[in-house]
Amino acid sequence: MILSFDYGIIGNRIKKSREKKGLTQEMLAEELDVSNAYISKIERGKTQISLDRLSELCYVLEESTEYILNGSDSTSDDYLRNEIMVMLEGCSAEKVKLISQVIKPIVEYREK
Structure with a gap:
């Protein structure tokens, strides 16, 4: 690989x-x-x-x-959250809107 x-x-x-x-x-x-x-x-x-x-x-x-x-x-509990924020920094407003549309249903999904 x-x-x-x-x-x-x-x-x-x-x-x-x-x-x-x-x-x-x-x-x-x-x-x-x-x-x-x-x-x-x-x-x-x-x-x-x-x-x-x-x-x-x-x-x-x-x-x-x-x-x-x-x-x-591994010393940070929020490393994934921080990494997502870093990735978003370089995105255009249009791309951020698209990402928001993709993740919103995931965030709002309530497991039964």
């Missing part, structure tokens, strides 16, 4: 983690001994990241690789 990752979503998680730590792109780049442009490309999902670099980045950001790659963070 071949795994496929959405580097845009991964980059967004990295950016949010960096901001949560109070780091600028420049500060993170310095910690990792890479260019600011490289960090920018990673955060925008424009370049892939090696496993070694991901490990270093997670160490600096104090995040798990599981969270950065999959959005799941």
Whole structure:
């Protein structure tokens, strides 16, 4: 089985983690001994990241690789809710409306 990752979503998680730590792109780049442009490309999902670099980045950001790659963070009870919110951030109003129409019946369904 071949795994496929959405580097845009991964980059967004990295950016949010960096901001949560109070780091600028420049500060993170310095910690990792890479260019600011490289960090920018990673955060925008424009370049892939090696496993070694991901490990270093997670160490600096104090995040798990599981969270950065999959959005799941076993330390958070609301990780799925948070992941859905992150996915919705990049959607147009039309797409959000469509998603709402799909999930509304599921949310309103009452099990007997």
